[in-house]
Amino acid sequence: xxxxxxxxxxxxxxxxxxxxxxxxxxxxxxxxxxxxxxxxxxxxxxxxxxxxxxxxxxxxxxxxxxxxxxxxxxxxxxxxxxxxxxxxxxxxxxxxxxxxxxxxxxxxxxxxxxxxxxxxxxxxxxxxxxxxxxxxxxxxxxxxxxxxxxxxxxxxxxxxxxxxxxxxxxxxxxxxxxxxxxxxxxxxxxxxxxxxxxxxxxxxxxxxxxxxxxxxxxxxxxxxxxxxxxxxxxxx
Numbered sequence: 001x002x003x004x005x006x007x008x009x010x011x012x013x014x015x016x017x018x019x020x021x022x023x024x025x026x027x028x029x030x031x032x033x034x035x036x037x038x039x040x041x042x043x044x045x046x047x048x049x050x051x052x053x054x055x056x057x058x059x060x061x062x063x064x065x066x067x068x069x070x071x072x073x074x075x076x077x078x079x080x081x082x083x084x085x086x087x088x089x090x091x092x093x094x095x096x097x098x099x100x101x102x103x104x105x106x107x108x109x110x111x112x113x114x115x116x117x118x119x120x121x122x123x124x125x126x127x128x129x130x131x132x133x134x135x136x137x138x139x140x141x142x143x144x145x146x147x148x149x150x151x152x153x154x155x156x157x158x159x160x161x162x163x164x165x166x167x168x169x170x171x172x173x174x175x176x177x178x179x180x181x182x183x184x185x186x187x188x189x190x191x192x193x194x195x196x197x198x199x200x201x202x203x204x205x206x207x208x209x210x211x212x213x214x215x216x217x218x219x220x221x222x223x224x225x226x227x228x229x230x231x232x233x234x235x236x
Contacts, residue, residue: 001025001026001027002046002047002048003027003028003047004021004026004027004046004048004114005029005030005031005037005041005046005048006018006021006029006031006049006050007032007034007036007037007050007055009032013052013080013103014032017050017105020107020111020203021114023201023202023203024204025199025201026114029046033055033056034063035057035058037049037051037063038063038066041072045072045074047075047076047118048075048114049075049076049077049078050077050078050114051063051064051077051078051079051080052080053079053081053088054082060079060080060092061079061088064077064079064092064095064096065095068095076098076117076118076120077096077097078097078099078113078114078117079092079101080100080101080105081100081101081102082104098120099117101113107203108207187219187223188223190209191209191219191220192225194208195225195227
């Protein structure tokens with residue numbers, strides 16, 4: 001994961017971005033003004049900088065110019081502003097910024113911009129083989145085994161657990177039990193699948209499952225999901 005420097009004079013913005021990015025597994029450093037950002041850049045080079053434009057001492061574009069002139073602009077920079085214009089965004093990119101985010105920043109836009117910025121510094125992951133067969137439309141949304149055959153038995157219960165160490169999309173559920181027990185077993189498997197798929201990110205799981213984070217935490221605790229295991233896996 002990456003080291004990300006967040007530079008913003010608003011405490012609430014710093015706290016929010018720090019929470020989201022830390023939850024994604026990144027190391028987050030905070031600076032409330034240009035002086036603190038300069039000091040951090042003198043000590044080390046972050047993998048990415050989220051830089052506010054309008055700050056009380058020195059604005060973000062001026063700091064961006066300084067880093068460029070001194071040869072310290074060796075990392076991608078994403079500019080942020082709640083009062084930005086097209087001219088501001090163009091000026092920022094002219095001096096080395098790779099993206100511009102308008103406040104209030106949505107979760108999806110933030111994560112997409114961060115992912116794109118960091119991908120510029122790391123080799124791209126190999127894409128899926130173009131020869132891989134597509135799932136027929138009439139099977140969409142149904143558990144499918146490796147050979148493309150629907151993995152369903154009587155009553156629509158999945159009978160063929162997925163192989164390997166990754167997220168298990170298909171599992172066996174015992175239906176000859178009380179409804180509450182069967183439902184809890186399914187929900188536990190459902191959330192464990194999404195936690196594994198999202199590398200333990202509560203933010204992404206909340207987004208994927210449509211639950212508020214507080215509700216999600218309560219639900220996982222109620223179902224007995226081992227969150228410490230997911231955190232350990234996320235750290236490896």
